[in-house]
Amino acid sequence: MRILLTGGSGMVGRNFLDHPKVDLFEVFAPSSKELNLLDITAVKNWLAEYRPDLVIHAAGRVGGIQANVKDPAGFLLDNLDMGRNIVAAANQAGISKLINLGSSCMYPKSAENPLREHMILSGDLEPTNEGYALAKIAVSRLCEYYTQQSSRCSYKTLIPCNIYGRFDSFSSEKSHLLPAIIRKIDHAKSNGLTQVEIWGDGQAKREFMYAGDLADALVQAVMRFDQLPQNMNIGLGFDHSINAYYQAVAAVLDYKGEFVHDLNRPVGMARKLVAIDKQKSWGWQAKTDLSTGIRLSYEYYLEFEKSRPC
Ligand SMILES: NC(=O)c1ccc[n+]([C@@H]2O[C@H](COP(=O)([O-])OP(=O)(O)OC[C@H]3O[C@@H](n4cnc5c(N)ncnc54)[C@H](OP(=O)(O)O)[C@@H]3O)[C@@H](O)[C@H]2O)c1
Incomplete structure (x- = not known):
């Protein structure tokens, strides 16, 4: 299994690369300098050259409230462009499997907790991270459309709760x-x-999961991709x-x-508590207290x- 991991230098990506079972796969994790996802030509060329079997899209422009409030346009555009470029280019290249990372920010601010996957787009978003959330929703919908439109591709979105752990950002500007x-x-x-x-x-x-546990869910998602629902929360349930x-x-x-x-x-x-009914039926739970x-x-x-x- 050849995997393209975008965001391999980020917190989610580095925890995936650190997982004890990652050696089961051949993982390519180019940095943004080696593969700038904002450059569609570079993305198409990279996929044509390396031809991965599966893409994990864990790249993004991520930040706390302060950073999001300061530049909602930048958060919307960067996350939308990165997501649409990798998902559309993967489709064009005939890559059949893709795991997209969403975020619990995709849920409406007044949605009843626990947040269930069908509630996305059922109300107004939290204004402090609306730009980021809009981009995440658009890319998850793009994954759904391709999955519906083409029998040869299956692009799914995991929606993790907040994550903390090793490889986190601790800077006063960026930290969660x-x-x-x-x-x-x-x-x-x-x-x-x-x-x-x-x-x-x-x-x-707030619901915070240890990042090593999200990495474990991602490893399982690669191994049991076909059983994954189209959109699935990854959370603790409390x-x-x-x-x-x-x-x-x-x-x-x-x-x-x-x-x-x-x-x-x-x-x-x-x-912001995500419902974990689908995750439970899929057969996974977090382990770190x-x-x-x-x-x-x-x-x-x-x-x-x-x-x-x-
Ligand atoms: N952290 C959380 O609590 C959390 C919770 C739920 C969901 N998520 C989702 O998980 C994903 C990863 O989050 P994270 O916390 O790991 O973020 P992060 O630590 O900030 O890492 C971001 C990653 O994106 C890459 N990147 C940024 N711009 C890029 C570009 N133009 N081209 C290619 N790569 C680019 C960075 O690469 P370089 O370092 O090489 O620039 C880095 O590897 C995001 O989609 C986020 O929404 C995160």
Whole structure:
């Protein structure tokens, strides 16, 4: 099985490449310099030369609330262009299998939790990441259209909940919630600070899966591709409040300070818990508990990220 993994240098991609069973496949993971997905000619030429059996599309322009709010046009265009280029070029090249990575941002902001795959496009999106979400929805629909239109190709979308773990971004500009919490609490602990600020009241709930578990789901998705539904959430089936994540990180890092809330900051959706009924029927579940995941992420942060300039 020859696999093209886009986004091989990103968090999802690097965890896939780090998975103990990845050697079962021949994986090509070109960087954006080697294969710029925004360049359709480069994508077509690459596929013609290497002829993979399956594509995992895990490249994207990904960022936290601040980055998304600052440049919604850029998030929409880059993710749309990358996605349409790889999916359309794969179809033209006759590649029969493709796994596209979606995001739980694709769900409407007022959709009832848990979020079920059929709810996509049933309401307004969360404004703080609308551009990103629109691109993700369009590319997942493109996968569906090709699958419906052609008997020779089957292009499916996995919709993971939030991910954290090794190879995460811990920079203040780009980081998601959990690495940001780890960085903030480690900073407070290292500098003897007695308070850590939480954006909003901390009661919004989030579902965070350890990235090694998503990698495992992807390995399984390659091995059991034919049984995969067209669109399928990958999640834990439970979530925690933002306050609870701060407390869990404080416990692992042994930080004894207090938390204060800045109620003027944006917090995003109140809750985003994906339904895992399809995932359960498909026969997969995540294995890493929160404390273990935070500990492994913190060890990675200390070894590779802490000394980097923000
Ligand atoms: N992280 C999460 O919590 C999460 C949750 C759900 C879904 N996802 C989805 O999973 C996918 C990967 O996320 P991630 O967290 O791994 O992102 P990431 O760490 O930011 O990595 C992004 C990847 O995309 C590549 N890339 C960016 N622009 C490119 C271009 N023009 N051409 C080719 N490659 C390009 C980057 O390559 P270079 O480094 O070589 O530039 C990098 O490998 C995204 O679709 C995201 O929506 C992520």
